[in-house]
Amino acid sequence: MIKLGHGNLRIPKFEKPVYMVAAGQTDFRKKYPEKTTEELCVEAFSMAALENDLKVSLSELKRMINFCVYSQFADHFGDQLLGASKIHDALGFDPLGNIEVKTGGATGGHSVLAGALAVASGYANCVPVVGWERMDEVPTRQGNAYIASAACKNFESELGWMYTAYYALMAQRYQYEHKVPRETLAKIAVKNHGYAVSSPFSQNPMRITVEDVLENNLVSDPLSFLECCVMSTGAAVLILADEETAYTITDQPIRLTAICSGTHTLRTADRRPMEVLRLPHEPEDLYKNYQHDWPGFSSFLAARMAAYLAYHMAGIKNPVEDLDILETHDAFTISDIQTYEDIGLRPYGRGREFIDSGEGYYGGKLPANLSGGLIGSMHAVGATGIFQINEIFWQLQQKWAKFHADPKMWERYGKTKPADFENLQVKNARRGAAISHAGTGSHVTMAILEKV
Amino acid sequence: MSIELTHPGCELLSGQPMVIKNVKNYFHIHTYGGLSPFFVGLREGRLLGTRCGNASCEEQRIFLPPRTHCPDCLSPSVWVEAPTVGEIYTHTEILYPGAGFKLTTPCPLISVSLEGVCTKMMSYLKEGQPRIGMKIKAVFNTEHPTHTILDLAWVPA
Ligand SMILES: [Zn+2]
Numbered sequence: 221m222i223k224l225g226h227g228n229l230r231i232p233k234f235e236k237p238v239y240m241v242a243a244g245q246t247d248f249r250k251k252y253p254e255k256t257t258e259e260l261c262v263e264a265f266s267m268a269a270l271e272n273d274l275k276v277s278l279s280e281l282k283r284m285i286n287f288c289v290y291s292q293f294a295d296h297f298g299d300q301l302l303g304a305s306k307i308h309d310a311l312g313f314d315p316l317g318n319i320e321v322k323t324g325g326a327t328g329g330h331s332v333l334a335g336a337l338a339v340a341s342g343y344a345n346c347v348p349v350v351g352w353e354r355m356d357e358v359p360t361r362q363g364n365a366y367i368a369s370a371a372c373k374n375f376e377s378e379l380g381w382m383y384t385a386y387y388a389l390m391a392q393r394y395q396y397e398h399k400v401p402r403e404t405l406a407k408i409a410v411k412n413h414g415y416a417v418s419s420p421f422s423q424n425p426m427r428i429t430v431e432d433v434l435e436n437n438l439v440s441d442p443l444s445f446l447e448c449c450v451m452s453t454g455a456a457v458l459i460l461a462d463e464e465t466a467y468t469i470t471d472q473p474i475r476l477t478a479i480c481s482g483t484h485t486l487r488t489a490d491r492r493p494m495e496v497l498r499l500p501h502e503p504e505d506l507y508k509n510y511q512h513d514w515p516g517f518s519s520f521l522a523a524r525m526a527a528y529l530a531y532h533m534a535g536i537k538n539p540v541e542d543l544d545i546l547e548t549h550d551a552f553t554i555s556d557i558q559t560y561e562d563i564g565l566r567p568y569g570r571g572r573e574f575i576d577s578g579e580g581y582y583g584g585k586l587p588a589n590l591s592g593g594l595i596g597s598m599h600a601v602g603a604t605g606i607f608q609i610n611e612i613f614w615q616l617q618q619k620w621a622k623f624h625a626d627p628k629m630w631e632r633y634g635k636t637k638p639a640d641f642e643n644l645q646v647k648n649a650r651r652g653a654a655i656s657h658a659g660t661g662s663h664v665t666m667a668i669l670e671k672v
Numbered sequence: 673m674s675i676e677l678t679h680p681g682c683e684l685l686s687g688q689p690m691v692i693k694n695v696k697n698y699f700h701i702h703t704y705g706g707l708s709p710f711f712v713g714l715r716e717g718r719l720l721g722t723r724c725g726n727a728s729c730e731e732q733r734i735f736l737p738p739r740t741h742c743p744d745c746l747s748p749s750v751w752v753e754a755p756t757v758g759e760i761y762t763h764t765e766i767l768y769p770g771a772g773f774k775l776t777t778p779c780p781l782i783s784v785s786l787e788g789v790c791t792k793m794m795s796y797l798k799e800g801q802p803r804i805g806m807k808i809k810a811v812f813n814t815e816h817p818t819h820t821i822l823d824l825a826w827v828p829a
Contacts, residue, residue: 253686253689253691254689299694357694359771361769361770361771362770362771363770364769364770364771365770365771365772367770368770372737373702374704374707374737374821375737375793375794375821376794376821378773378774378820378821378822379781379794379795379796379821379822380766380769380770380773380779380781381769381770381771381772381773382766382768382769382770382773384768385764385766385769385781386794388764388765388766388781389762389763389764389781389782389783389794390762391764392762392763392764392804393761393762393783393804396762396804437767438765438767439767439768440764440765440766440767440768440781441764441765441767442764487737487791487794488783488792488794489737489783489791489792489793489794490735490737490791491791492731492790492791517761517762517783517792
């Protein structure tokens, strides 16, 4: 059993405060043959540099940068090793130092973590984090097999070559333990496909009903196609800076108050039961009578660990009260419910209440995945964790409408702004969080951003 | 003058943007290394797990999937026979697998709970309809082994 020592639970700290100054991204598509991966990254960086009301020109910004972080999940997909070198060259950053980060689905989150570490330590004072995935070179079935190469090749991959099946195992166990109705899971798919309708970046916008989800074909019982994330091609970029540099670049920097990482075994099978790690707002006796294995197949220790560290680091006493907006890694409806509990929006076993109460919707206490999430908008894996933070960043800057409501944004991607477009800017949003998640919970980061 | 190549070249899928098909056909050589006794065991109809070789380690339960070293104290493991009768911890039915899937669909995928084993390995049910708590026993592909984890399956006990 995992026993956490004092050193293991030491709360991370930044030596210097870290700020985010700009965000940029492409739209996300199932297939994007019109552009090379380098073009997509240049497009995302250019949006970050030119469309965020910065006080410096693109060339001035480039001359301020001293280190770069690259985020790509799988060389398999792009069929190009050292792809980061081509992106670095395309962006004209040679001979600056760079690193490429790889932690599966959580690569985006961990890349932002790497960028933050560089700024927080004083190693660098301006760092772009550039993420992408080109998932359109292979048919979907082959893409799923590639993703399943991120399961254990000795004991798991052959059993399905399909991550949905591994999540379905968790879904069945979760439903057995906590009796979450299929309708609640379906509501998450309805919500996120629905929010995607108001995003020009999204790949899979849909106005659907709970019945549509329940009647949809199953990929792996009980998960239907509408409850699974999309496979996308596209790129996302964000720029981090220390305080002095941030205010030179923009009048509206957003502070990254925490970004913390947790992990757990790649194989769900290997997760031995342990004592629940309690979050700051959870009373000591909350899980005294908890009857199930923890984390078992119903919870993610990696997400709990990331949230534990991030809440302590950012001074979050109660996430639902203290946060105004949230982006979760909704790869599957089931993992979203699990995550609500891991990050303490509800105690274990009661995650459904976050949806059933309406709290997780626009207008609720903590709207989640207004971007459309991975189910509705995009999952170009290396870009995903960056895209989520970008969407939070624009919300906190009160600039969501600039990037989503302007008909020109839609035209840029060959789309027409829909008649049923909704303004999803959260009024007075001050603090937001984003979860980046890999495997069946092998790596998770939680980032917390705050308006200055 | 035009260059002449003997290679047939790539299939052209689109002219503008130009899209080509790049065909791959290759294999990997994969070793089971120190985990080999497990896969040799399957061929012989035996289910082998590992236990920490350090008698003072707090974790004395069996690991299955096996591990060459104990994750808690990093002592080398010892091989032991794991129980071949247990129950279904959770299950699903795979309807749309990824490329390379060698079983037939729908395929009942299960996680197996075994007495004295601290892990819940993934496997599949060869016969019957799975439900949580169902008693099952191990069966092996000893006749024409695939030398993969597919050589182990379970049937109702
Ligand atoms: Zn040991």
